[in-house]
Amino acid sequence: MLLAAAVLVYAAWLAPTPADASAQAVKLPETRFASSLSGHGFDAPPGFADALPARNPAHPEAKAVSEQVCSACHTQESDNFAHTVHALGMQVALAANPATATCEACHGPGSAHAANPTAKGSIIAFTHDGGTPVAAQTEGCLGCHSGGPRDAWLGSIHQRNDLSCSDCHNPMQAFSAEGLTTKQSVSETCATCHKDIRQQFNRRSHMPLPEGQISCVDCHNPHGTLNATLLKTDTVNETCYQCHAEKRGPFLFEHAPVRESCLNCHQVHGSNQHALLVAPIPMLCQQCHSHTRHPNDLMTELSLGTGGAPDERLMGRGCVTCHAQVHGSNHPSGPRLHK
Incomplete structure (x- = not known):
C-alpha cells in the first residue's frame, strides 16, 4: 500500500509541467537587471x-x-x-x-x-x-573610494601639496600586486618622492623594510591622518607599540624620555648606531645624565678604544651594563632601572 503511494508521488514529480505553470511561478522584481539575476537568485x-x-x-x-x-x-x-x-x-x-x-x-x-x-x-x-x-x-x-582610510584626505600634507591619486596609483595597468600603485610595491612608490627616507633604510641598523617584512603603510597612512607625519595612530609611541608591545608598560618605574617619545633615543627608519639609536651609548645617555651621580666624567671620542684615553665603560655596553631596563622597570628594587 505504502509502496504504491510512493510510486504515484514519484510519477507525478516526473510528469511534464503544464503549459500554464509559468503563470504560477515566482517572478523576480521588475527591474532592468531581472534577466541577469534570474539564473543566480541575487537581488542586487x-x-x-x-x-x-x-x-x-x-x-x-x-x-x-x-x-x-x-x-x-x-x-x-x-x-x-x-x-x-x-x-x-x-x-x-x-x-x-x-x-x-x-x-x-x-x-x-x-x-x-x-x-x-x-x-x-x-x-x-x-x-x-x-x-x-x-x-x-x-x-x-x-x-x-571615499571613507575609511581616506577620511582625512582633505587637508592632509599630500593634498595640500597638490598631489593627485594618479601620482601614486595607476588604475590603467597592473604594475603591482595590490593597490594599483605605480611601482611594484608600496614602499617603492613612496620612495619616488621620499628618497631621503628610503636611503635611511640602507644604514647598518634599520627597520626590515628592504627585506620586505614591513612597508611604509604599516606605520603611515598616505591618504591623510590627523597628525603632520601621517602616522596611523595618534602618537609616535602608539605606532611603535603596535609591534613593540613589551615597551608599552605600565611600569612601576618609568623612564621619562621613553614615555615622552621613542624618537628621543631612536631614529625610526635607520641608524648607523646599535638598535636604531640616535647616538652611541653612553654619549646618548649623557645628553641628559651628564656630571650627575656616578660616573661624573663625560665620555667623548677620546674614551674610545682608538682614543687617547680609552675607558672600559665606553668600550663595554656602557650605561646599559647596569641600567638594563632603560624602557622601564616593575621590580621593587628598580628605581634606577637596574632590574
Missing part, C-alpha cells in the same frame, strides 16, 4: 552597474559616447586596462546593464574629446599637464 546588481559618467567641469555640455568609441583609438590602453581589477568589475557590470559607463565613469563624457582629441581638458586626464585640475581628478576617484 553588480557594483559598477549604476556607474554614471564622471562630471567634467571643463566641458559640462559633453555627452557620453561608448566604450567602443574610446577603444577605437586607445587600443593600447584598452589592452593594458583589461588586466586590472577595475576592468573586471566594469565588464561584469556592462554585461548586466549595457548602459553602464565604463571608460567615461572615470574620464567623463567623451563627445568633446572625440571631436577634438588634442584639446586639453576635453576629457578628465589624470596627469598634471592634461588640462584637468587636480581637485577634479581626486573628486573622480573619491566618488567611489
Whole structure:
C-alpha cells in the first residue's frame, strides 16, 4: 500500500509541467537587471552597474559616447586596462546593464574629446599637464573610494601639496600586486618622492623594510591622518607599540624620555648606531645624565678604544651594563632601572 503511494508521488514529480505553470511561478522584481539575476537568485546588481559618467567641469555640455568609441583609438590602453581589477568589475557590470559607463565613469563624457582629441581638458586626464585640475581628478576617484582610510584626505600634507591619486596609483595597468600603485610595491612608490627616507633604510641598523617584512603603510597612512607625519595612530609611541608591545608598560618605574617619545633615543627608519639609536651609548645617555651621580666624567671620542684615553665603560655596553631596563622597570628594587 505504502509502496504504491510512493510510486504515484514519484510519477507525478516526473510528469511534464503544464503549459500554464509559468503563470504560477515566482517572478523576480521588475527591474532592468531581472534577466541577469534570474539564473543566480541575487537581488542586487553588480557594483559598477549604476556607474554614471564622471562630471567634467571643463566641458559640462559633453555627452557620453561608448566604450567602443574610446577603444577605437586607445587600443593600447584598452589592452593594458583589461588586466586590472577595475576592468573586471566594469565588464561584469556592462554585461548586466549595457548602459553602464565604463571608460567615461572615470574620464567623463567623451563627445568633446572625440571631436577634438588634442584639446586639453576635453576629457578628465589624470596627469598634471592634461588640462584637468587636480581637485577634479581626486573628486573622480573619491566618488567611489571615499571613507575609511581616506577620511582625512582633505587637508592632509599630500593634498595640500597638490598631489593627485594618479601620482601614486595607476588604475590603467597592473604594475603591482595590490593597490594599483605605480611601482611594484608600496614602499617603492613612496620612495619616488621620499628618497631621503628610503636611503635611511640602507644604514647598518634599520627597520626590515628592504627585506620586505614591513612597508611604509604599516606605520603611515598616505591618504591623510590627523597628525603632520601621517602616522596611523595618534602618537609616535602608539605606532611603535603596535609591534613593540613589551615597551608599552605600565611600569612601576618609568623612564621619562621613553614615555615622552621613542624618537628621543631612536631614529625610526635607520641608524648607523646599535638598535636604531640616535647616538652611541653612553654619549646618548649623557645628553641628559651628564656630571650627575656616578660616573661624573663625560665620555667623548677620546674614551674610545682608538682614543687617547680609552675607558672600559665606553668600550663595554656602557650605561646599559647596569641600567638594563632603560624602557622601564616593575621590580621593587628598580628605581634606577637596574632590574
